Amino acid sequence: MSKTSSGTLYRGREGMWSWVGHRVTGVVIFLFLLVHVLDTALVRVSPGAYDAVIGTYKNPLMAVGELGLVAAIVFHAFNGLRLVLVDFWKSGPKYQRQMLWGVLIVWAVVMIGFAIRHLSLAFGGL
Amino acid sequence: MSSEVPEPASKVDLAPGIGGGGEIPQFDITLRVRRYDPEFSEEATWEDYALTMYGTDRVLDALHKVKWEIDGSLSFRRSCAHGVCGSDAMRINGRNRLACKTLLKDLDTSKPITVEAIKGLPVEKDLIVDMEPFFQSYREIMPFMITKGHEPAAEHYQSPEDRERYDDTTKCILCAACTSSCPVFWTDGQYFGPAAIVNAHRFIFDSRDEGGDMRLEILNDKEGVWRCRTTFNCTEACPRGIQVTKAISEVKQAILARSV
Amino acid sequence: MATTEFVAPRSGRIDPKYNRGKSKSGNFEMLAWLFMRISGVLLVILIFGHLFVNLLVGEGVHAIDFGFVAGKWANPLWQFWDLAMLWLAMLHGTNGVRTIISDYVEKDRPRFWLQLVLMLCSAAIIILGTLVIFTFDPCIPGSTLAVCQ
């Protein structure tokens, strides 16, 4: 039986790549959330255990990880709003590309602000 | 005919270069085609062809040149050669397009131009895919006008505004460029696909048609419109410029509106 | 030279190559789709509020410890906030991963098992999280926290 073509990577445009991004970030957030609920659940076990796990979040390396996570959430969130607009706003499909650029700009602004604040807190202690 | 058109002087001066002279630009390209013929090998291979082409040549002309002058076994579908029959959707430099509507000069000719079969449908040979799954989805949405008897004596009446409502989706030539560009369709091939939805849209929003509910029911299926993740590949691939994603959105809204 | 009974191979009469269900799913996919969008919008508020309070106010991540959490959950507003966030995010995420599994896992059996694992995990996490929030008692013996005084 013949098979479907594999060949080169499809060169989709903004719409396709934003979808790839949305999917990947969605899964990443989901996996984090599973872990996050588990670690938060430790508050039921003992304050010591909770503080020990939370302590690892205060490690500068984790701070970078956290930054990535927040980046993922912020992108997923803003792009999610864009998707809602594409679906429910009459001119959404027409402006989907412009809206994606909007998402990316807002994302960058938020992330720069957050990164400065967060990293200085994480590394500098204040 | 239209009298408001000004009558031009019987003789005008043509801009230089229009009336004659001028070289026809000519350039060399490498056409890189994905070949596959299960009669001879299970493996698909890339094959390069060096060609000299002219200014107005299209990818279809390059393929013809290969078939007619270099290797007659290269197989692809084509008919009208000007973008109205929908035979020759293929992946050119990684994107779905009609070979007969893609001018070589609009591509980057310094690099090889890759040509391969559209994705998501079984490849039969070279650039030819099995179109049956595609037409199967098309047939499932009942792509014909449904009226509940009482035919008018002459024509059905329809206002120009009502006619305009579904104009965009009547342009579809069933080329499959959209469906085979859709990342959701590539996954398991069960999604109805944008083309089927476009053709359902054409009837759902036709004021004369009375079968809209049935079609909305069909597209409310788990392989229906809800699988669309608005990636817009379809809209960008459509050679007829149909606003495919928008049409899909309108069908989603219609299903929602019907349920509340 | 026998006349073969043979239906036209490429007309509507072929066996459907598609194994689409015969319209049994009702409105489930539509409701799931709608839920993704509504929960998404709500999550923006919930998650951003959460992140803001946890990571940016005061000393940020350094301030988080048992006492911080305990202090927050003493307030019913935050209790409700986190509960809503938990449920919405988990249902949203689970449904998202469900679509992803059905997209990429084509064979029925593996698809079924993966979905089952996903559902069980999610259910466990949701129940666990809910219990934690509701049964949380900050005043463990010897506590020095303000709420326990």
Place this chain on the structure above:
Amino acid sequence: MQVHKYDVVIVGAGGAGMRAAIESGQRAHTAVLTKLYPTRSHTGAAQGGMCAALANVEEDNWEWHTFDTVKGGDYLVDQDAAEVMAKEAIEAVLDLEKMGLPFNRTPEGKIDQRRFGGHTRDHGKAPVRRSCYAADRTGHMILQTLYQNCVKHNVEFYNEYYVLDLLTVEEEATREDGTTYVQKRIAGVVSYDLATGEIHVFQAKSVILATGGAGKVFKTTSNAHTLTGDGMGIAFRKGIPLEDMEFVQFHPTGLAGLGILLSEAARGEGAILRNSEGERFMERYAPTIKDLAPRDIVARSMANEVREGRGCGPNKDYVLLDLTHLEPAHIDAKLPDITEFARTYLGVEPYTEPVPVFPTAHYVMGGVPTNIKGEVFQDNEFTIPGLYAAGEVACVSVHGSNRLGTNSLLDINVFGKRSGIAAAEYSKTAGWVELPENPVADTEALLDVVRKGSGTERIAAIRKELQDTMDANMQVFRTKDTIMKALADVKGFRERYKNISIQDKGKRFNLDLLEAVELGFLLDLAEVMSVSALHRHESRGGHFREDFPDRDDENFMKHSMVYKDDSAEMEGIHGIRFDTKPVIFTRYQPMERKY
């Protein structure tokens, strides 16, 4: 080899084939065999419209339509057929509308109508709005609508099945006066499944040919690559005559070098033809209506400008269609698709630059002779029971020597429907005709020539030379010498054809093989066209002889009939017999065709 049995087999799924299938499919066990997926058929390329005297926007009636058709065809029209067509046009349009075709609408919601070349009120007094249309995509909408209705009625399609042979048997029969003659009967067709390379025999009580035109005989053509006149070629090889094949319509405005059609609507909206000097040269040839003269006159004028050295471009081989004095908004509203063609294919911006154009082979007026029921004639006297033809492949002779714009979409609907009904009704009463001893013998032989050929000639090279010589010698100007040149060339090509080889040796999707077979049909048809043209010592409609520039009703008011006959020998041409058939007159006597 597989054998299938159907009451009715339809060959071709363009407008004519599918219109027939909708009728026949509801009455009898029907199969449609088509070498293309139905929606790929060239009916979808038609832009302009479909005429019917609906009188939705102004006074009109079918009798005026009949007159215009007869006059447009330079009186070589069979008037009984023209009457049928004009009368049934109204129902044909309404049928399509009820099937769902999205016609453009008038403000009251009725089907809108617009003007089209040659269609007039009251026998030529003024232009009339008769053409029903759907933007500039009328053919597309017709094709889609018919396909949709075939899906609705569950028509059985055999897609990508190339029909390569008709199965006929011959019987002795007796006339009323006791004399005997040979009666052909149809037993079925033989086809080649492109996907597998297998041969399938279809036994059928009725067969309808609807394979479309043969534009690919010429180099510059508006026709699809797949319009290679298969149906005409197959019928001809079975001894069925071809009627009026010298009449080919050349559309004036094809994109230069490509042949892609720019609809007449462009000139209707005010576009002007210019030569390299910038002159509006139509003033010379048709001083009163200038650029809006009939297609054949405009095409000849353009060719003449080029011939006299006033062509444009590096090779001085085209003229210009100037739209630059029109408002861009007007162009966008009225001519969206064709301006897009100019932009896409020539990179010309019609707002600011004139578009290079040259006449392009467009439509074959001739074809397989039929009567108004669609029954195919085996000679001037008898039809072949069970064999029908409709659409461009057929010659009912509603177009005579020159087809009016919009009359072909009408033709395929009216006669497609008629032949569909007639074929199904016939199959209900008729018995099966025994298949010949070895039904696939001829087809295998045909394919073997190509498959086993180990020569050095390439199909594409021969085809290109054929098209070049037909463009040079058989286009809008013909003389005895050029026709003889074309015939001599074709003879040479035939010799070379025996020495071809193809590179694709497989069974799957072997289009190399089928292109070779199609070239065989093109060679036959080029020869038939040339022989017909050679015998017609007059100029009429699409056929213009510079050595006989006038119409000659006395000697040539008759149809040409060309037969394949291995014993025939005429003016040095072997194997082709030329004959004529009277034209049917009902109401109108020939008058000079003046515009």
